[in-house]
Amino acid sequence: MTPAVVPRTWFRPAVFAFVFACLLAGAAWAAPKDKERWDSKYNLDVYLFGKEPTPFLKQNAGLLPKGKALDIAMGEGRNGVFLATQGFEALGLDISEVGLRKAHELAREKNVKIETRVVDLESVKLEKNAYDVVLCMYYLQRDLFPQIKDALRSGGMAVVETYNPDYRKYNPKFPRQYLLETNELLEIFKDFKIVRYQAYDDGKEAYSSIIAQKP
Numbered sequence: 001m002t003p004a005v006v007p008r009t010w011f012r013p014a015v016f017a018f019v020f021a022c023l024l025a026g027a028a029w030a031a032p033k034d035k036e037r038w039d040s041k042y043n044l045d046v047y048l049f050g051k052e053p054t055p056f057l058k059q060n061a062g063l064l065p066k067g068k069a070l071d072i073a074m075g076e077g078r079n080g081v082f083l084a085t086q087g088f089e090a091l092g093l094d095i096s097e098v099g100l101r102k103a104h105e106l107a108r109e110k111n112v113k114i115e116t117r118v119v120d121l122e123s124v125k126l127e128k129n130a131y132d133v134v135l136c137m138y139y140l141q142r143d144l145f146p147q148i149k150d151a152l153r154s155g156g157m158a159v160v161e162t163y164n165p166d167y168r169k170y171n172p173k174f175p176r177q178y179l180l181e182t183n184e185l186l187e188i189f190k191d192f193k194i195v196r197y198q199a200y201d202d203g204k205e206a207y208s209s210i211i212a213q214k215p
């Protein structure tokens with residue numbers, strides 16, 4: 001009997017393609033995308049970050065020029081909804097639909113209206129010269145800063161706050177790339193007028209905050 005001849009030319013590429021596909025599937029499983037991760041974190045009855053704005057924003061809201069406010073990575077809305085209660089027209093962007101749904105619930109509770117859009121900030125194109133205030137709180141994506149600056153109108157203000165290197169005292173495993181460097185916000189906004197700046201350690205968390213005005 002003549003043995004069956006297996007044409008080996010197709011066999012090797014097919015095996016490589018199969019192994020490659022398995023590796024890709026494995027990588028996706030090992031690192032779930034931001035959307036799934038944040039949707040599941042926010043899938044609680046309580047507000048993960050609370051309903052109150054950050055103290056820095058609350059203390060300094062009176063300095064901000066009234067008008068359109070963009071809240072980048074709005075989450076459950078504590079900061080953007082607060083600005084809406086202060087008379088701002090607030091638009092929030094976030095990848096988490098669950099977070100933004102809670103932001104709308106918070107707005108209803110406070111009797112204000114907000115707008116939201118589900119977007120991936122890693123590929124977003126922000127409208128230029130469009131906002132009086134741009135907030136970016138506890139979301140550090142460094143390549144977004146040029147767009148944040150461009151999105152402001154002349155005289156508009158950026159409000160940015162997130163963890164600085166001292167935060168590692170309280171959370172040693174927090175990924176280094178998501179921590180600001182010392183004075184990094186001052187460097188990023190060196191062509192803006194610095195209205196307020198602080199590097200703060202409250203004994204539980206350490207973070208830096210800035211309000212910077214576009215010339």
Ligand SMILES: C[S@@+](CC[C@H](N)C(=O)[O-])C[C@H]1O[C@@H](n2cnc3c(N)ncnc32)[C@H](O)[C@@H]1O
Pocket residue numbers: 034038039049072073074075076077078079093094095096099119120121122136137138139
């Ligand atoms: C630490 S939370 C901060 C939320 C809010 N700024 C606050 O201070 O309460 C980070 C937020 O970034 C959002 N996020 C993470 N990756 C994102 C992405 N690629 N595009 C849009 N939003 C993203 C998450 O859904 C989450 O709401």
